[in-house]
Every structure is written in C-alpha cells, then in structure tokens.
Amino acid sequence: MASGPREKFDNNVIEWVDSRLPIFTMLQKEYGVFPTPKNFNYFWNFGAILMIMLGIMIITGITLAMHYTANANLAFDSVERIMRDVNYGWLLRYIHANGASFFFIAVYIHIFRGLYYGSYKQPRELLWMFGVTIFLLMMATAFMGYVLPWGQMSFWGAQVITSFFSAIPLVGEEITVWLRGGFSIDNATLTRFFALHYLMPFVIAAVVALHVWALHVTGSNNPLGIDVKTKQDTLPFNPYYTIKDSFGVLVFMLFYVGFVFFAPNVLGHADNYIPANPLVTPAHIVPEWYFLPFYAILRAFTFGVNLPILIGLAITAFAMKPFFSNKTKEEINLKTVGITFAIAGIFFLIGYFSQYQLESGETMILGGSFISAAFIDAKLCGVLAMFGSIAILFVLPFMDKHPVRSARFRPWFRIATLLLVLDFFVLMVCGAKPAEGFWVPLSQVAMLYYMGYFIIGIPFLSKFEPVLDLPDSIHQAVTQGKTKKSVKKKA
C-alpha cells in the first residue's frame, strides 16, 4: 500500500520496522495527517462508533463462546450458567446482547447520514455498496445470534425466518430443509447457526476493511456535500477528529451502558427467557426491534400479484421509463406521466380489492377468479419486498443522478428523506403490532412510501429538483457562515 519514498522516523525501533514494513508510514498517512473536511457535524462520529461496537461484539462474543454450549438440550442452561456462575458472565452477556441493539442504532444513524448528505453518490458508490453489504451481514449475524440462547423467541423466530425461503417456487422446500439441516428447527440448526454466528463477524471485519479502504481513496463526504478543493478545506485527522470521535464514542457509550446496567432486558422479549419448546407456539412471534420495519414490509403483503396488479406494474414501469433515460426534464411531459400513473393506480386498486373479495368468498365484480387470483402469492411477494427493500439500497447510487449531494441544498429531497425516516419508525411500530385491524392498511401505506421513495421519488427528483447554487468551497462556507442554503436558483 504505502510503498515508494517515505520519511524516516526518529525512533530506531519504529524506523527498523517501518523500513521493512511501512505500517507506521501508512498509519501516519491514513490516520495522522489524513486530510479530512473540516466541517463535519456529529453525524460523522458514527463510523468510529461502529468500529468500536464491532470490536466490543467480537471480544465479548469470543469470551461468551468459551462458556456457551451449542446443543439444543444444553444451550439454554449454558446461557443461564453464564449469567449465574461464570465470573462477570452476566456482564459479558448483557454487553453482547444490548451491543447488538446499539450496533444497529449506530448503523441506522450511519446509513441515514449517508442518505441525507448524499454520501452514496459519485465517487463513493462502491464505498456505499460495501456499507450495504456490511448491513446485510450484520442482519444475518444478529438473527443467528438471537437463536443461540434457544429460548422460545429464538426457536420460533428461526422457524419464521427460515420459512421465508419456502416461498421460493419449486425449490423452496428443499432450500428450507437445507438451511435448517433437517425437516424442522433442531440441534442441526443450532450448531450451524453457532458456527456461522462465530464466522460472520470476521467476514464483516474484512468488508469493513474494504469499506475503510474505499473511504480513504475518495476521502470523506461532508455536510455540504461539495468536493474538497484546497488544503484550506481540510484538517489533519489527528488530533482534530481523533478527539472529536473520542468524545462522540463516549457519549454513545453513556446511552449504551445505561441499558446494559439498568435496563438490560428492555430491548429483548420476555418469552426468550422460556426455554425453546417446539410444542408451544408463543402468542405473538416478534423479531428483535431492529428487524421490525422489514418484518412490517413482509407482513404488509396480505395480497399477491394478480393480473390487474401485473398490468399496473407494467404501466408504472412504462411511466418511469423516461426518468431512467437520457431525456432532459423539458422533454418529459409530466401530464402524460401523471395520467399514466393514475391508470396504473386504478389497476392496482382493482387488483388489491379483488383479492379481498376472493378471500371473503363474496361474488366478484370483476370476472371471477381468473382476474382476482394471485399467481405470485402474498407470501412470496412479502419475502421479495422485504429483501428488495434492502437490495434497492445497492442500486441507489445509480438511480440518483441529481448533481447535488447534500440534502441541505436539495429542499425536495430533504423533505422526502425526512419523511422516509418517519416512515421507517411507522413501519417499526406496525411490525411490533399484531397484523390485524388498523395496522394492516397502515403498514401497507408505509411500505408503499418506502418503495415509492426509492423507485419513483429518487428518479423523479433526479430530473426535476432544481439545482441550487452551492458554496464555492468548504472553507468559504465555514468562514462566512454559509453552511445553510443561502441560495438563489441557477438561471
């Protein structure tokens, strides 16, 4: 990495090592003098916080693994042994269990930061995609980790999540059996989840290394979203950001230890202190809070894709076509687009309501089951939408062509993105509630907004959101206090 000419170190030992492996030169370059935009706000602390969290999780995890027994008959008891008889076992376990929650809190804020300030945009697309990969790996790791205590929620959560794969046509059942290591969730499932739960953090660490490497090629984005132009725009990483990150990490830790020591089980589910019992299903199977929004998207699909919905989708795709083409905004006739969307909407409504008729067994208004019947059933749609809601983040950099990065200079995008955050919380609440009554349509509307934000909102804003005047440089904006939009429209 850091080969070529290098400066000599005064310390002989350091110099001896560095002349053979320039690790100190690299550290100096990447963390000492690394030029970092000088206008970061506290949202930029979360990268460092996540690094620390990963470290904490790996260290406590390895220690817990020394005392844990991955066997369906012993797992629950071994966790209780850790809690009661291992020296500070309760501390290790509560740090680890609450650590998962705080890891996700930090990662959600980190992702929001990236979205809001346009960090996913050129030239940081790959950096963003590594980030989404880490997020996916984290979800898999967290899910498998939650299975290990082998409580009721562990067992039934594993049951629900592995059964997602049975929605895949033709090979679904086989894949599910293969994942579970048997026809039901059992010892084989537990042991493989333990093996993978132990492996995954190291895979995450490797992708984090790529993520950081890519970051150090492009350099960090900043709240203004404009490129670094001169040396005046930046500060050396040390001491400015090492200190600021230390402060940020400590504040985050205050919240974290608050939960670890004073409310260690608030974020978990009481049922997981009941040993797994395949014969007793809990009244409500609920995933951990950090999965709730995606769980809500899954359950929002009480309907599948039938003929009218398929036609609606095709019309939507047709309406969106100009937004993905090279057409300028003058060449797109919004009126036509609007009418096309309205037609698509009518088809969606017909498709949606005709399925309710089918369920309730009343007479059809619309030509019977040929039109109403879903050929992609609700379960498969839910699973596809749930995975799609994360997969769409991968292609986000290529869907958003708007030249401005930061939401500070994109008033429309800003409102849409803040609404997305709100939407995320609404989905979270819906995911925790039983799928009945008022919560079903609410989660459907919230799911529609989530999907619409990415599939329709982002491409639309790319073309139609006005391009505002940006500050000339970070330095100028910081010194003249023009960090907010000061902005007249470009002629």
Added chain:
Amino acid sequence: MKLTKTFCTVLAVVGLIGFSNLSYAAGEAEELPDMSWEFEGPFGHYDKAALQRGLQVYRNVCSACHSLKRVRFRNLEALGYDESQIKAIAAEYTVTDGPNDEGEMFDRPARPSDAFPSPYANDKQAAYANNGAIPPDLSLITKARAGGATYTAALLHGYEDPPAEWAEKNQLLPGQYYNKYMAGHVIAMPPPLAEGQVAYEDGTETTVEQYSRDVAHFLNWAAEPELEERKRMGVKVFLFLLAFAGIMFAVKKRVWSDIKGK
C-alpha cells in the same frame, strides 16, 4: 430549522404512540396495578427481610408444584443466611445422587452446592399431576413474563369470580380458574395463597397481598441475583464515562479553538 423542529416533534409523537404501548398482549387482561419495588431504579437493592419471607412462602407453598432448579442453596447467602443456616436449610431436602461404587443411585440430604430439587421427577409426571398443565420452573419467571415482579405479584392475588359479562361468553372447565391479570383470564393454577397460610416470624402481616409481594420479590432475586452488583457497577461506570466524556469535550474545544469559523 423549522422543518427540523416539526420533524422531531412528529417523530416524538410516533415514538410515544408506538412504544408507550408496545404490548404484544395475548388476549384481554387487566392492566397491572402500580407497584413499586426496592430493587427498581439505578440505586435499587433487595430487601433481605422480604427475600427471606419470600423464600418462606416459596418453600411452604409454591414448591409443592414449582421447581426452582437454577437456584442453589449456596446462593441463599445473598438473603442474609450464614453458612450453617444454609447447610441446615439444604439438609431439609433430599436429593438423589449416584451411582455409588456399587452402581446404585441413592438418596442423601442436599448440600449447599445442590440446586432446589424439583417436586416432580419429570415433565410427564408434572403434567399428569396437574391436569396436563406443567407448572413452570420459577428460577426465571420474573424475566420470562412481561411486567416482571409486578405481574408475578399481581397474578398471585388476581383471582376472583368471573364477572357475569365474561361468564356469559366463556366457561371455566374443571381445573381452570379465573384470574384478572392472566392473558385470556383462564389459568390452570388454583389460587395458591390464603390469609394466614404462612406464619411470618417478623410480625409482617400475613395477607395474600403481602405473601404475593414477598414471593415476587424473592423470585425477582432468583431470576436476577446479580442485580445489586450490576447496578452498583453501573453507577460507577456511568460516572466514569460521564467524567471522561466531559474531559474529552473540554479537550476537543481546546484543540478546535484555533480553527476559524468553528
């Protein structure tokens, strides 16, 4: 700024609506009474007298059907008993040990290192003796039920005759009881406590409410024996981090003081 403010307000409202009532309630059940416990809060600690009374209630009443298999007699030190008292308590129980050198299992008095023995040999026997409902182990019961100790205490004195409105639509089968705090109101456990059933030595009143409170207090200890140590350590860790963060903030201010515009 205005937008940010509006946004935060809306977010807070959604949060309050959503999370104030994040109950996964199964069937209707009455809202739990408001109870306060000595072990709540950042400086919470157990009341040793209550723990001892609770142990007495467990041993005299609950242990007839419920095991407490994760608690060992030596753990009772936390209740304020000394070694000889613990040995004496343990010796009142009989456990099966073995095999001995002749290959035979044998009974012996329990030792401090033994756990509380279970009232039934296995789940089948427990189910057979209780109309098919297995009495759950109580070692983790306050952690395993939403509402914790409050729920446990409330349930124990929540028995009453079914209200007429409920009885119109539902019927209690033999071996079922009505409990206002049980999800769905139907519980297989007969009302376990009666006034004056356990003789307290310290003059505490011997009501069903008091028994319930004491045994819930004890069971909370059984589920979270580390609670006192955890909270004591937590206060220290929190204060340390707070001071550390304060120092870092001051250092940060100082380091950044020469940066123009910041």
